[in-house]
Amino acid sequence: MAAKFNLTNMVLVLGLTCLFCSAVLGGAYVLTKEPIDAAAAEKTNKAIAQVLPHFTDVEYNEYGHYYMAKDGENLVGYAIETTTVGFGGPLSLIVGVTPDGVVYNTSVLSHAETPGLGAKCTTDAKFMDQWRGFDPSIKKLSVKKDGGDVDAITASTITSRAYTLAVENALKVFAEINEGGCCNE
Amino acid sequence: MSKFKLITDGLVKNNPTFVLLLGMCPTLATTTSAINGLSMGLATLFVLVLSNMAISAIAPVVPDKVHIPVYIVVIATFVTLLQLLMQAYTPAVYETLGLFIPLIVVNCIVLGRAEAFANKHGIGESALDGIGVGLGFTCSLTVLGLVREILGSGSAFGYSFIGGNDGMLAFVMAPGAFLCLGYLMVLFNKFVKKS
Numbered sequence: 001m002a003a004k005f006n007l008t009n010m011v012l013v014l015g016l017t018c019l020f021c022s023a024v025l026g027g028a029y030v031l032t033k034e035p036i037d038a039a040a041a042e043k044t045n046k047a048i049a050q051v052l053p054h055f056t057d058v059e060y061n062e063y064g065h066y067y068m069a070k071d072g073e074n075l076v077g078y079a080i081e082t083t084t085v086g087f088g089g090p091l092s093l094i095v096g097v098t099p100d101g102v103v104y105n106t107s108v109l110s111h112a113e114t115p116g117l118g119a120k121c122t123t124d125a126k127f128m129d130q131w132r133g134f135d136p137s138i139k140k141l142s143v144k145k146d147g148g149d150v151d152a153i154t155a156s157t158i159t160s161r162a163y164t165l166a167v168e169n170a171l172k173v174f175a176e177i178n179e180g181g182c183c184n185e
Numbered sequence: 186m187s188k189f190k191l192i193t194d195g196l197v198k199n200n201p202t203f204v205l206l207l208g209m210c211p212t213l214a215t216t217t218s219a220i221n222g223l224s225m226g227l228a229t230l231f232v233l234v235l236s237n238m239a240i241s242a243i244a245p246v247v248p249d250k251v252h253i254p255v256y257i258v259v260i261a262t263f264v265t266l267l268q269l270l271m272q273a274y275t276p277a278v279y280e281t282l283g284l285f286i287p288l289i290v291v292n293c294i295v296l297g298r299a300e301a302f303a304n305k306h307g308i309g310e311s312a313l314d315g316i317g318v319g320l321g322f323t324c325s326l327t328v329l330g331l332v333r334e335i336l337g338s339g340s341a342f343g344y345s346f347i348g349g350n351d352g353m354l355a356f357v358m359a360p361g362a363f364l365c366l367g368y369l370m371v372l373f374n375k376f377v378k379k380s
Contacts, residue, residue: 025269039272
């Protein structure tokens with residue numbers, strides 16, 4: 001089955017295999033780069049459209065990790081990316097905030113929560129709907145267990161806390177944007 | 186060995202999950218639903234067939250001492266290829282399985298078939314063996330995923346048949362994975378393998 005070995009053919013075979021495989025992967029990377037970027041961009045656009053009212057233009061601020069959405073000349077709101085630590089790992093959200101400081105909607109970009117428990121933060125209608133039009137000036141932004149107004153997902157307090165913290169962070173970014181102090185070069 | 190037998194062997198006699206007990210990590214981790222199990226199975230099938238073919242082609246010139254690194258490089262190449270393709274064309278599936286796709290490299294089924302079969306047989310036979318074992322893995326994962334989904338979430342292939350979304354949660358999580366796998370293994374060895 002296998003050939004006799006000596007230093008020359010070991011180096012040769014291993015070297016050639018690696019060379020050939022890297023070449024194949026390099027080619028595949030170049031070929032798939034465009035569709036991968038397109039898929040990622042489409043996903044982000046979908047997420048922004050989900051968390052903000054109708055808009056026509058969107059502009060990314062890479063210093064503050066947020067998108068500024070405009071409908072013609074009018075500012076529609078900001079879609080702010082934030083990441084906190086959930087139960088199973090990083091929990092990334094995109095939070096839409098309208099210019100009056102009210103949360104329009106939220107959406108999960110990526111998470112590593114337990115299926116059937118924390119992962120319900122992407123499917124549990126009751127949990128997700130409470131973020132629509134969440135006004136932090138009226139409601140207290142923390143889960144009920146901690147004395148706030150956020151209904152936690154059953155048996156997933158840690159995920160709910162992380163989610164709430166992410167929204168809080170997004171609102172902080174929004175406040176900084178409003179003061180003009182954030183994220184300019 | 187007939188071609189047909191090569192495939193059925195992989196499905197029954199050498200079933201990677203229920204008989205050989207290989208690749209337990211992706212088996213237990215990705216079978217939270219039937220669709221996830223099916224996708225993971227098909228991804229492994231893809232890598233298995235191609236790596237079996239490539240390895241059976243290069244085996245005669247690979248020196249014994251470096252055969253494991255060479256095989257791993259070949260397998261890793263196919264896995265990365267698969268990862269790029271999935272990211273590009275099936276981003277939704279990639280999202281659920283993302284973490285487990287790179288781990289196919291160290292799935293013992295793939296290296297196991299390379300060592301036990303592909304490096305001693307021709308390209309055609311190795312391809313059939315890859316298909317057989319890959320299908321065996323796919324079927325096992327789909328069945329396991331289906332059972333866990335029915336018990337754990339009250340749905341099958343994503344279609345819910347009980348109101349609400351409250352199944353027996355334990356079956357979606359790790360303990361349920363072990364329980365289901367154990368019982369399925371017993372049933373498989375009692376009824377399917379015997380006949």
